Amino acid sequence: xxxxYLAFEVAGREYAVEAVRIREVTRLGRTTRVPSAAGxxxxxxxxxxxxxxxxxxxxxxxxxxxxxEHTMPVVVVERGSVVAGMIVDQVSGMIDVAxxxxxxxxxxxxxxxxxxxxxxxxxxxxxxxxxxxEVILGGHALRPEADPRDRNLxxxxxxxxxxxxxxxxxxxxxxxxx
Amino acid sequence: MMEATAHVPDSAExxxxxxxxxxxxxxxxxxxxxxxxxxLQELATDDAFPAPVAQLLRAAADRFASALARxxxxxxxxxxxxxxxVEEAADVLEDGVEESPTTDASSADPEMLExxxxxxxxxxxxxxxxxxxxDADPSHPEAVNTLFRCFHTLKGTAGFLDLPHVVTLGHRAxxxxxxxxxxxxxxxxxxxxxxxRSVDTLTRMVSAIGAADxxxxxxxxxxxxxxxxxxxxxxxxxxxxxxxxxxPAPAAPSAPSVDDAQQAASxxxxxxxxxxxxxxxxxxxxxxTVAQSILAQDPAITGAVHSELAQKAWSATRIVSDxxxxxxxxRTVPLAGLFRKMARLVRELSRARDxxxxxxxxxxxTEIDRNMVDLLSDPLVHMxxxxxxxxxxxxxxxxxxxxxxxxxxxxxxMNAGGEVVLELSDDGRGxxxxxxxxxxxxxxxxxxxxxxxxxxxFQLIFVPGFSTTDEVxxxxxxxxxxxxxxxxxxxxxxxxxxxxxxGAGSAFTIRVPLTLAISxxxxxxxxxxxxxxxxxxxxxxxxxxxxxxxSSDGAEFALVQEEPVPIVRLxxxxxxxxxxxxxxxGVLVVVGxxxxxxxxxxxxxxxxxxxxxxxxxxxxxxxxxxxxxAVMGDGAVALILDVPALLATAAPELAELDPALRVGx
Numbered sequence: 001x002x003x004x005y006l007a008f009e010v011a012g013r014e015y016a017v018e019a020v021r022i023r024e025v026t027r028l029g030r031t032t033r034v035p036s037a038a039g040x041x042x043x044x045x046x047x048x049x050x051x052x053x054x055x056x057x058x059x060x061x062x063x064x065x066x067x068x069e070h071t072m073p074v075v076v077v078e079r080g081s082v083v084a085g086m087i088v089d090q091v092s093g094m095i096d097v098a099x100x101x102x103x104x105x106x107x108x109x110x111x112x113x114x115x116x117x118x119x120x121x122x123x124x125x126x127x128x129x130x131x132x133x134e135v136i137l138g139g140h141a142l143r144p145e146a147d148p149r150d151r152n153l154x155x156x157x158x159x160x161x162x163x164x165x166x167x168x169x170x171x172x173x174x175x176x177x178x
Numbered sequence: 179m180m181e182a183t184a185h186v187p188d189s190a191e192x193x194x195x196x197x198x199x200x201x202x203x204x205x206x207x208x209x210x211x212x213x214x215x216x217x218l219q220e221l222a223t224d225d226a227f228p229a230p231v232a233q234l235l236r237a238a239a240d241r242f243a244s245a246l247a248r249x250x251x252x253x254x255x256x257x258x259x260x261x262x263x264v265e266e267a268a269d270v271l272e273d274g275v276e277e278s279p280t281t282d283a284s285s286a287d288p289e290m291l292e293x294x295x296x297x298x299x300x301x302x303x304x305x306x307x308x309x310x311x312x313d314a315d316p317s318h319p320e321a322v323n324t325l326f327r328c329f330h331t332l333k334g335t336a337g338f339l340d341l342p343h344v345v346t347l348g349h350r351a352x353x354x355x356x357x358x359x360x361x362x363x364x365x366x367x368x369x370x371x372x373x374x375r376s377v378d379t380l381t382r383m384v385s386a387i388g389a390a391d392x393x394x395x396x397x398x399x400x401x402x403x404x405x406x407x408x409x410x411x412x413x414x415x416x417x418x419x420x421x422x423x424x425x426p427a428p429a430a431p432s433a434p435s436v437d438d439a440q441q442a443a444s445x446x447x448x449x450x451x452x453x454x455x456x457x458x459x460x461x462x463x464x465x466x467t468v469a470q471s472i473l474a475q476d477p478a479i480t481g482a483v484h485s486e487l488a489q490k491a492w493s494a495t496r497i498v499s500d501x502x503x504x505x506x507x508x509r510t511v512p513l514a515g516l517f518r519k520m521a522r523l524v525r526e527l528s529r530a531r532d533x534x535x536x537x538x539x540x541x542x543x544t545e546i547d548r549n550m551v552d553l554l555s556d557p558l559v560h561m562x563x564x565x566x567x568x569x570x571x572x573x574x575x576x577x578x579x580x581x582x583x584x585x586x587x588x589x590x591x592m593n594a595g596g597e598v599v600l601e602l603s604d605d606g607r608g609x610x611x612x613x614x615x616x617x618x619x620x621x622x623x624x625x626x627x628x629x630x631x632x633x634x635x636f637q638l639i640f641v642p643g644f645s646t647t648d649e650v651x652x653x654x655x656x657x658x659x660x661x662x663x664x665x666x667x668x669x670x671x672x673x674x675x676x677x678x679x680x681g682a683g684s685a686f687t688i689r690v691p692l693t694l695a696i697s698x699x700x701x702x703x704x705x706x707x708x709x710x711x712x713x714x715x716x717x718x719x720x721x722x723x724x725x726x727x728x729s730s731d732g733a734e735f736a737l738v739q740e741e742p743v744p745i746v747r748l749x750x751x752x753x754x755x756x757x758x759x760x761x762x763x764g765v766l767v768v769v770g771x772x773x774x775x776x777x778x779x780x781x782x783x784x785x786x787x788x789x790x791x792x793x794x795x796x797x798x799x800x801x802x803x804x805x806x807x808a809v810m811g812d813g814a815v816a817l818i819l820d821v822p823a824l825l826a827t828a829a830p831e832l833a834e835l836d837p838a839l840r841v842g843x
Binding site: 030036081084142 | 469751753794802815
């Protein structure tokens with residue numbers, strides 16, 4: 001069994017996402033910064049009247065000071081109700097991957113659940129990492145200190161430090177219920 | 179349909195024989211009541227029958243036996259009733275005992291099913307209106323007929339589509355109404371309850387047919403059995419010997435009536451449109467509107483040498499705007515459905531409290547975006563519970579106060595200035611200012627000596643956890659509710675106000691926009707960023723001078739109409755670099771009402787516009803202080819400030835607002 005993937009380059013490495021998760025590939029438009037968002041969140045942009053959160057995959061995958069170009073490719077992905085654009089360096093194209101060709105990587109970091117890729121596949125002389133959208137799009141993309149429940153007005157002297165790339169997973173407990 | 183008689187062949191055969199004997203007696207072919215009486219006694223004690231059948235047969239046997247006991251020669255008058263019960267028993271036996279799957283899974287054409295679904299829900303809504311009319315006035319001339327038709331038609335169509343459970347329940351409900359109609363008496367309160375439950379259960383069952391998972395049909399059998407029992411019991415109840423029921427209030431002049439329903443139904447020329455498709459049309463038109471305005475603002479057009487181009491763009495803009503208004507009006511629905519739901523709630527609550535409450539409605543034809551209707555339900559439910567539970571006094575207290583024993587609850591709706599206004603008023607005890615004040619002081623919300631207007635004082639009841647009621651009842655819980663009302667209404671971009679007169683009652687007024695699809699906003703610049711503030715939240719905006727500013731304990735205030743209003747520095751709250759930090763060089767945008775006000779510091783105002791408010795999506799929707807985004811004329815996104823969040827205040831806020839803290843004097 002083979003599955004189709006879209007491959008793209010980010011910070012000198014090649015990554016791929018299942019084609020079924022791809023909505024479209026577009027170009028980076030004018031983004032609007034979102035306060036309290038994590039460092040890898042570039043902001044939101046207008047995609048034909050819809051508001052699209054844009055993540056800088058280069059920052060997310062560890063590139064430092066990525067060059068900024070207004071027309072960078074943005075891969076728009078969908079996972080459940082989450083739709084987001086990911087800024088990449090270059091889109092390489094579609095590849096077909098046999099499911100038994102995927103080598104599950106030994107976790108490099110200390111938390112395998114947080115690893116942004118879920119395996120590696122060799123296509124010819126290319127070594128492609130399969131991006132784990134669960135990790136990239138899981139949870140909220142807000143900084144830990146930006147807890148919306150902490151809404152005490154008198155303390156709004158902005159405690160926000162420099163942008164961290166630390167990832168946040170806010171639980172979304174809804175305390176507005178009766 | 180499976181032949182259920184196979185389970186109890188012998189007994190079923192004897193049941194048929196009873197029918198045969200009945201026909202003979204009725205037609206005069208025989209005058210000997212003995213064989214039927216004996217057979218009925220045997221059938222009544224035959225434990226091969228399922229319980230509901232046995233119950234009907236017992237009723238039939240009893241009825242016949244007592245007729246014979248009165249006068250052995252004149253049992254004829256009992257025959258129609260006995261006949262009905264026996265027939266009903268046969269029906270129940272036939273369609274009730276088979277081991278069928280738990281849900282009706284029709285094999286009919288999906289399109290036909292969908293038509294059935296839509297039509298049936300209409301019938302059932304009409305049935306509900308009739309049931310409410312019947313509840314208000316049990317001798318309502320038309321309501322019983324309307325209900326009968328509703329169940330009858332539903333049963334017929336469901337039979338055609340092979341939905342046996344709907345058929346069975348529809349049939350039982352129809353039988354009960356047929357009995358009431360034929361005996362020509364008013365329905366008992368218990369029977370009206372069963373009618374309501376039948377409408378509800380059938381609505382659930384019919385809706386479940388449309389649902390992907392098929393739904394479940396919990397408790398419909400139980401209800402069917404209860405209907406059967408009621409029909410059996412009701413057969414004997416004559417207009418003269420029924421127990422006088424505690425009937426709810428007579429019909430208020432404005433109570434939803436069957437006539438209204440018929441009037442509404444007679445309007446011709448409707449087309450059904452799926453709501454999700456309509457939603458998509460409206461979304462797409464919203465996007466078209468914005469795209470069109472981006473186009474119209476393009477320098478190539480605005481600076482066009484060829485003024486013809488600008489002219490063309492302008493006329494296209496106008497068409498798009500008309501189209502959007504038209505599409506939005508297609509999505510509006512009258513509030514009547516919501517009002518019916520509230521009438522049901524009042525009915526149930528007054529039952530539970532054993533009180534009589536007149537429920538009057540007005541303006542139920544007021545229209546509103548259908549997407550708003552469901553969201554209005556929760557706050558109304560809370561307000562009604564509160565009014566029934568705390569507002570309207572017990573009958574004896576009302577009598578002592580010289581009021582009519584029956585309380586009155588009035589729900590009114592009207593259009594006013596592009597908004598829908600809903601008002602719920604009661605003639606109860608009113609809000610006790612003293613207790614609200616005392617409670618607010620206890621909870622540290624206000625200082626003991628602070629002076630508050632009624633409007634400001636009553637706003638305190640919306641603070642989470644605020645309650646003046648010492649007792650806890652099962653009706654409205656403990657102190658939760660009013661804060662939910664406010665947060666629900668605010669999520670609809672609305673406001674809620676309270677008026678109250680001690681001893682005379684209270685009135686809650688909710689104002690919400692007609693639609694959430696488009697809103698007017700004020701565009702503000704903070705540093706190099708734009709933010710939009712919904713115009714409805716803005717009281718005023720101005721360039722302050724130094725004399726109108728002050729601070730206390732590090733908290734900054736602006737004096738607005740001689741009241742201190744806390745300043746919110748948006749640049750620091752939202753982390754905007756390079757913004758104006760000196761209020762006298764910027765603009766203050768005052769938002770909120772009464773004592774809940776904030777002065778937002780921005781660099782400048784860029785103007786007003788209409789936008790389509792959009793969510794940021796699950797990844798970012800918890801961004802503090804931000805309610806969503808909107809695409810601006812230049813095609814970029816601006817974030818919409820979450821004004822209720824900016825106003826959502828911790829308890830010390832009201833103390834902060836104490837005029838004693840004023841620093842300008």
